[in-house]
Amino acid sequence: MTTAAQGLHSHVLATLGLAITAGEHPPGTVLRTDELAQTFDVSRTVVREVVRVLESMHLVESRRRVGVTVLPTESWNVYDPQVIRWRLAGADRPRQLRSLTVLRSAVEPVAAGLAAVHATPDQCRELTERALGMVATSRGRQLEAYLVHDIAFHRVVLNASGNEMFARLGDVVAEVLTGRTHHHVMFEDPDPAAVTLHVQVAEAVRERDAARAEALTREIAVGALKELDVLAP
Template sequence: MSEQGSPRNRRERDTGASTSAGPVRGTAADTGTAGGGLHSRVLAELGPAIASGEHPPGTVLRIDALETRYGVSRTVIREAVRVLEAMHLVESRRRVGVTVRRTEEWNVFDPALIRWRLAGADRPRQLRSLTTLRAAVEPVAAGLAAAAADPGQCRELTLLAAEMAAAGRAADLAAYLVHDVAFHRVILEASGNEMFARLGDVVAEVLTGRTEHHVMFAAPDPAAVTLHVRVADAVRARDARAAEELMREICVGALRELDILAP
């Protein structure tokens, strides 16, 4: 396996740093929140304010008012607005201002928007919606991966499952998150379906948000860890039915956990 495709480097890409279990970054719409700079600061405040409903749909935000509120130049505000426009959160019209769009128009799959919504009062509903999406997609992806995964991906799944087990025994949630995110990303990529693969960032944000906002138990569930090991075994054995059923158990377990921790 090349260095670029090694488990270590994949995990570094998944988390943004080799030692960090922070949120996954990297999409075009996420550019403004991933780095430093004034427009990043504006986005970090204005984005969540829109996502939380502080600025409800139909609200008109004046550029000059935003300049005053955030103490930045018009250029900085326009940079931030361009990112929000790419996410379909707002639209700009000359002589009108920046209007917050209807929630039905938002790009709900954008990782930054997912992160903002998970940080707000809508967290339980958002987690349930996203976990239900996972339950619809990931079992099918696991079944496809059993047929399509290459030997390197099979080895990586086995290694990641083992590392999840080790982190679980140590009750190391940060390390567990790193390996869990990487495991599910490999499953989606190994499915051979490019649409499923593009959901890797979405799943990563769900897993990250669940950990960051303490919507999971203090230590990983040993039964869930065992299921990940068994999924890896089923993919390696080319047992599509078992891989699909086991991944479904993982997703159903995540939904049950939400019933307890985020009713």
Template sequence: MSSSLHSRLVDAVGKPIVSGATPAGTVMLAEDIEREQGVSRSVVREAVRVLASMGLVESIKRVGIRVRPQSAWNAFDPTLIRWRIAGTGKGSQLRSLTELRASVEPMAAELAAKHCPAAMSDELMRVAAQMRTVGRAGDLEHFLELDIEFHRLVLHGSGNEMFAKLDEVIAAVLSGRTDLGLMPTHPHETALQWHVDVADAIQGGHPDLARQSMELIMRRTIAEVESAWTDTPRVFFA
């Protein structure tokens, strides 16, 4: 099976569900998808399996493939997050993820200052220093790679396996923020210093300072991206 063909079909069926073009309750037939997309039944089955794992669809015997409501979606799936950020749901998605980060990452930094292995904290310090150099140069593509690695190391350094599992989720929102042009061409000097401060506090075993410095980063992040969700209504699931 061609992985590109499979990915194309997942996108072709999944994106309209996430955008609302294919609304909840819609029933699709495998043979229709096969004919419309020009793919084999095995490719359809595998794509449906992936979409079902996201909570987007469910296969019902003798009925078809039914689209599920948003309340059933796996909100932490990185692919689903990327689709929402790139589509009409970007405001709501960015707000939810930014609020999640603001809640989790300061605690992760505090825990990392208590528990992070020396080799990991050394790497975090190296990445933070490199972020400052690359940020000053205005190389946003390389800066994004380093930023993702920085936050991944903090999450993993906490020693909390549930925090660590958020690394791909946070990578998705960092990438989306850059793709949407919500990152300054040259990251603020103070924000670059705060990343160094977080790394230094973790390396030096100062939990309170690590948490405080990460909270400053999160406040700056909210200030830079909140324009993306102005007037976007919140979603409440009964």
């Protein structure tokens, strides 16, 4: 059971998409639609719709008289949430987590700076609440509860930035944080220093101190990068 699916389309899409992003069917592989139809025991219609979607993600290319060719990784729409999810579920999850964390480290500080300028009172309040929630759940193996607050916190910052491109990264950040928690640290409580930094970011945003919000968030980012050994020691 890789992915639940009501509807044949969803099922085939999930299976095939995952297979391709996981590296079965490596780039260059040629698939034929009626062969796929047979494999999945669905009609060609369904397969064609799936192929069209995969094509729009630039995972494959469909050419007449040739078939459906798997494209090289460089062409993939790596920002497509679906593709990200598939890759996080597959083999090169570590690599994926790394590159997404680097992206976060670039985006979130700037987003925090903008949030300090644009955040509504409501957003300021939720930010503070979430930071306090993180503090409250930061000790004693309450990792799941902590994660919820952490995700919400970062999502609010991204939304409050007022930039739609940033806002749409909320899901990505959620995936990264979830992946991190559920993967390699799972046991130990979160770093107290990081928790403090979140509280201070909330403070800075509330006080409209953009430079400080940005700098503090950059520190959080550095911490996240270190955790994944992306940084030189």
